[in-house]
Amino acid sequence: MEETRRRPNARGQGELLRDEIVTAAVRMLDELADDEALSLRAVAREVSIAATSVYLHFPDRDALVLAAMQRCHEELVRTGDEAADAAADPAAALRARILAQAAWAQEHSGLYKVLHESKVHRRHGMPFKEVMVARTTEAVRRCMEAGLAPADDAATVAIDLRTAVNGMLAQRINEPDLPWPPAVEQLDRFLAKLVGLRL
Amino acid sequence: MEETRRRPNARGQGELLRDEIVTAAVRMLDELADDEALSLRAVAREVSIAATSVYLHFPDRDALVLAAMQRCHEELVRTGDEAADAAADPAAALRARILAQAAWAQEHSGLYKVLHESKVHRRHGMPFKEVMVARTTEAVRRCMEAGLAPADDAATVAIDLRTAVNGMLAQRINEPDLPWPPAVEQLDRFLAKLVGLRL
DNA sequence: TGTACATCAGTGAACGCGCGTTCACTGATGTAC
DNA sequence: TGTACATCAGTGAACGCGCGTTCACTGATGTAC
Numbered sequence: 001m002e003e004t005r006r007r008p009n010a011r012g013q014g015e016l017l018r019d020e021i022v023t024a025a026v027r028m029l030d031e032l033a034d035d036e037a038l039s040l041r042a043v044a045r046e047v048s049i050a051a052t053s054v055y056l057h058f059p060d061r062d063a064l065v066l067a068a069m070q071r072c073h074e075e076l077v078r079t080g081d082e083a084a085d086a087a088a089d090p091a092a093a094l095r096a097r098i099l100a101q102a103a104w105a106q107e108h109s110g111l112y113k114v115l116h117e118s119k120v121h122r123r124h125g126m127p128f129k130e131v132m133v134a135r136t137t138e139a140v141r142r143c144m145e146a147g148l149a150p151a152d153d154a155a156t157v158a159i160d161l162r163t164a165v166n167g168m169l170a171q172r173i174n175e176p177d178l179p180w181p182p183a184v185e186q187l188d189r190f191l192a193k194l195v196g197l198r199l
Numbered sequence: 200m201e202e203t204r205r206r207p208n209a210r211g212q213g214e215l216l217r218d219e220i221v222t223a224a225v226r227m228l229d230e231l232a233d234d235e236a237l238s239l240r241a242v243a244r245e246v247s248i249a250a251t252s253v254y255l256h257f258p259d260r261d262a263l264v265l266a267a268m269q270r271c272h273e274e275l276v277r278t279g280d281e282a283a284d285a286a287a288d289p290a291a292a293l294r295a296r297i298l299a300q301a302a303w304a305q306e307h308s309g310l311y312k313v314l315h316e317s318k319v320h321r322r323h324g325m326p327f328k329e330v331m332v333a334r335t336t337e338a339v340r341r342c343m344e345a346g347l348a349p350a351d352d353a354a355t356v357a358i359d360l361r362t363a364v365n366g367m368l369a370q371r372i373n374e375p376d377l378p379w380p381p382a383v384e385q386l387d388r389f390l391a392k393l394v395g396l397r398l
Numbered sequence: 399t400g401t402a403c404a405t406c407a408g409t410g411a412a413c414g415c416g417c418g419t420t421c422a423c424t425g426a427t428g429t430a431c
Numbered sequence: 432t433g434t435a436c437a438t439c440a441g442t443g444a445a446c447g448c449g450c451g452t453t454c455a456c457t458g459a460t461g462t463a464c
Contacts, residue, residue: 008407050409117316117373167366174316181355193392207440249442
């Protein structure tokens with residue numbers, strides 16, 4: 001442990017540290033898989049700054065956690081969007097979106113857990129999460145409009161689909177030792193049975 | 200706060216305290232909705248004993264948490280069994296079992312969360328949980344055998360159903376402020392679409 | 399060109415807290431002789 | 432019947448730890464005159 005004093009960022013570049021802090025928090029949350037377990041002091045150690053320096057950018061621990069979650073969420077949405085954009089038709093786009101999100105969740109299981117299960121929700125809302133719901137609903141609606149899925153209430157179908165998909169991801173993350181069936185096949189069954197996609 | 204010394208249980212009745220401790224732990228876990236947040240000292244305070252007295256019955260904090268989870272799980276299974284036993288046919292039994300478990304989860308949301316999402320899993324297995332899986336699979340199989348659901352692999356169908364149901368309960372518990380559709384209707388859609396029950 | 403000063407980025411010591419666990423102990427009750 | 436002793440149920444003080452947050456501070460860099 002080198003106890004050297006950090007060389008301050010150049011004037012006007014103070015925000016660089018904010019980014020480093022959020023990046024470290026995201027990495028640690030992925031490992032911890034629990035927002036309550038993330039300590040401000042541990043993040044500061046990771047970035048090699050004094051614990052008090054975190055307060056230069058965040059009013060308290062919760063604000064730091066929220067900033068980390070928000071960054072994750074944006075990445076998760078972007079991952080889904082990119083996959084959907086590359087697909088040929090609405091059904092392929094919906095499937096690609098779901099598969100991409102599932103892959104992200106399995107890759108960053110700790111973050112997925114924090115994003116969906118953490119109790120920061122109880123203290124502050126996480127309004128940015130509604131984007132995900134809207135995207136899925138829109139994707140389902142497009143399938144119906146293109147005649148690729150039986151006409152139905154898109155919002156309800158989307159909720160059922162998201163519910164099942166979340167359940168699947170959560171179970172696999174929370175009880176990784178159980179003998180789960182192949183993920184893609186299970187997702188395809190949900191798409192077929194819940195949305196009515198012909199795969 | 201009366202600081203009176205507890206009158207010891209009669210000789211041979213030391214196990215009574217164990218029961219009190221587990222009961223308090225269960226109650227507190229339901230409120231906390233997080234096993235990591237349960238402190239041995241807080242449980243001791245709740246029971247009005249010295250923190251050290253917990254060690255008369257449990258080797259460490261984790262053992263206490265596990266004992267609490269086990270008791271919950273038994274209650275959850277029993278709730279499902281009783282509901283299923285009162286039903287007229289296998290389809291009604293499966294539906295009654297699912298509805299009863301969902302009701303229990305909504306009534307004891309903190310415990311449900313701990314049971315499914317806690318990280319005690321990571322440290323110790325919770326073998327007693329396999330009972331739930333077996334019960335659901337058996338219930339699905341009976342529906343198929345009675346011709347009340349299309350013949351299929353009962354284990355796979357049961358996993359899909361449990362996945363969706365868990366997802367539904369988890370979402371509602373974790374994000375109670377979102378506008379969820381009526382629970383029973385959503386469960387019935389899962390039973391109809393995933394199992395093939397005619398309701 | 400020199401210098402006083404404001405500003406910015408970051409530090410270090412200290413606070414009070416609750417935690418899990420350990421240790422040696424207490425005090426009532428039953429039992430062997 | 433009396434008494435020494437073992438056993439059982441539970442206690443209290445102490446340990447070292449990491450935590451979030453507060454406070455007054457440092458030291459380099461740019462800027463006004």
